[in-house]
Amino acid sequence: MQWPRQLWMRLQAFFHRDRFTQKLSDEIRFHLDEQMEENIAAGMSPDEARHAAERRFGNSTLVKEETRATWGWTWLEEITQDLRYGLRLLRKSPGFTAVAVLTLALGIGANTAIFSVVNAVLLKSLPFKDPEQLVMVWNRGAAAAGGDRTPLAVADLLDWRAQNRSFADIAAFQSESFSYAGGDLPEQLQAANVTANFFSVLGVQAQLGRTFLPEEDRQGAHHVALLSDGFWRRRLAGDTQVLGRTLDLGGEAYTVIGILPARLDFPAKEVSLWTTLQLKPPTRRGPYFLTGLARLKKDVSLQRARIEMSTLKTSYPSGQYILSGQQFTFNALPVSEFILGDVRLALLVLMAAATLVLLIAAVNVANLMLVRSAARVKEMSLRTALGASRSRIIRQLLTESTLLALTGGALGTLLAVAGVRVLLKIAPDTIPRLSQVGIDGRVLGWTALVSVVTGLLFGLAPEWQTTRLSLEEALKEGGRATTESTGKRRWHSLLVVTELSLAVMLLISAGLLTKSFWRLQRVDSGVSTERILTMQIPLRGPRYEKAQQLDSFYPRLLERIQTLPSVGAVAVSNSLPPDSSEYSDNFSIEGRPAVPNQPPPIAYMVLVSADFFRAFGIPLRGGRFFTAADAANSPPVAIVSETTARQFFPNEDPLGKRITGKGEIVGVVGDVKYSGLADSIQPAIYEPLTQAHTWDAFLSVRTDAADPMSLIIAVRDEIKSLDPELPVSQVGTLESRFATALAQPRFRTTLIASFAALALVLAVVGTYGVISYSVTQRTHEIGIRVALGAPRKSVLKLVLGQGTALAIAGVLIGLAGSFALTGLLRNLLFNVSATDWPTFAGTTLLLSGTALLACYFPARRAIRVDPMQALRHE
């Protein structure tokens, strides 16, 4: 057993380094003395004897160093030395240090800030058991039915549960909302209405109490509810005695059976309570209102499940409704994709953009280091001459660059902390799990890693350059400003081309997203959005159980609000542009037999009060709007949108035709977007609120007042006077609803545009620096040229030519890279092709222009070179 002794020796050597070093010196002195004595005895003079002994011994400094290396601690000593030396150097050139650290801090800061979002949103695991086994399931149907996310019918759920062999279990849910009047403030609560197995499929336990029992989703089961941690703490003061108590939700009593963990935010983070569906045995295939959630069996891939599910037959009851079932196919998505959706792509794009910025920053610093290394050639050659090995010098230089990078990283982290705060302020609520964004251990680890890698990256290039210099070359060049060596110029050029091409890619991506956002913002929604106040007034509970109750409520509400000052038009509707539609449904046109094997037509069903079209400025294309005469007992009528008319009445006048169960078409109106601004227009059928019923109503008020929000109190008072317990939610202007719909694209466009701007500035500064440095280096040469009679123009051409070559190379590589990469953005782009040529051309112009401008100033300096001065300067 030797290692304890070896370890002991090592530790001794470490803790008594000074004494060990002293002893080593003594040992070597003794050696030299003995040898000297021998030499004297052989007849040499003392001086001669000493020199002979030293020659015989070799380089004693080197021997000492090598001996100390056997103690195993030199690496530590060297690092300390290098650090101390590096710090001293950085302090000695504060200008260089400040620029380099700041550049790095910007790059690393941007990177860290975005990573902290990526970390929270994409990397932290979802709050479910084995989330990779969870999939969302839908029908896939016509666009107006819900497209890829067409809801399920109860019959689908029962069929699939009974027949499939891929899933361990299938649950389903629908969104729901309840008015809660506990305390003094009536509140509208977002809820999820779920099957009893919902939580067992998720693999989530209650933090207090229990989740649902299997029998609790049957028809007529006792009303039970699970609460979110947030709601429990906010409204019930986190009272642990709440279990078993009943809550009054929309006029019905629900027994609280458990509190869910705080981390659970499924199916949406706004959900405050979960209740059970009351599954009635279906008598027909529809209606479609459920979203499915299934857990794959172990070892079953989603692919296999998809294949199996597509073979299932819709066995449910008779053939009478089979028609609507046949047009649907099975669709499934991993739950993480459902939760993250577009956000994942957007964040990855942002992360890539931030990384490009960091790369550009690193390239700039590499350029600075390269310039500085030129000034240090003499130092390095001296070191080499004194016996420093190449690896030793590289290590020292790497320590310096890492030191620089870590300082930049530290400052960058501070910037990131501030940046994250800004990010969270401008980030839309629709990005899931934003509340978990912060600087944690993983983020700091990432920053450290990124800093070190960056340091190595920008450190290595110039170092390779420096240490490759041969001694003679260094002695020849050292200390004298001669023309730049071609090797070094090549490095500078390579770096400039790299950063210009990276900047081109970033600018093009930003350009595409900006253009797409601009188009999205200007998309015609079909309504005029100014001066409209909107709010949701869901009519729930015993006071609105019967349709007649609704019939008496809405007219009174409209009438009262119409009398308020500065109110132009008032409307109640079940849908609101740009993205709130309640439901879509099949319809058929009277006198037109259903075509077998053809899906029946489908459209958004929009229920509106008579003034809806006037309030939203929807134009009439033919026939008439609804009027007060379209009452409950008058002949049923409907209005169709232009698209409906075009699609289903291609060569005939829809006016006067009848839609089965809905009545006669009396008008055609302009198209309105109800399914999001980026979606294509879907057919819509309007029905008067007097002849069809909805409990989920939006109240919209068009006003003459400059600020629609000034009407809120008056409108609320009117509602309160009709029903003091009616909760009002989603109060805001229509413009703010549109702004919310644009929030995510705006967020990512803003971010990527700022990154691109930063990249542009860095790249231009870098180009300027390199050209400017090159002019300084060539002052002598230019002086000679001018002295020999070169016209100013040719000098200008010389410098600009160098810059132009770099710019062209950078732009070309950047364009090629963009062609290859912008395809990844396709899903984020609206009405803009990923290779949109105006964007490509504009970016090319912008970047070449600024790059040339960056060369122009050094070039002007070059033509002013006074040959006498330039030559005397030597």
Added chain:
Amino acid sequence: MGKPSDLVQGTLDLLILKTISLEPKHGWAIARRIQQISNEVLQVQQGSLYPALHRLEQRAWIKAKWAETETGRQAKFYSLTATGRAQLEKETANWGRLSGAINLVVEST
């Protein structure tokens, strides 16, 4: 610039171990002894002895002790440890095999 050593490292280790196997010696004496015994053929660059000595000491094959020389000066004396002695035997045997083999090859042609 190579390392200032004319001897392969393993060989130098063997020479050192052998030299101090009879009695403890200090660095200079080891250098002298190697030179004398090899009839001045092995010209060790004397400095290169020290990294080797310290490495062997770290490996606990030899141990060191400061003591007085016959001239009354303080010097660091190196001697073999038990491990070092075992190692010497192994290395000697190895060397014998190796040099024997090389001799065979060299003389056969």
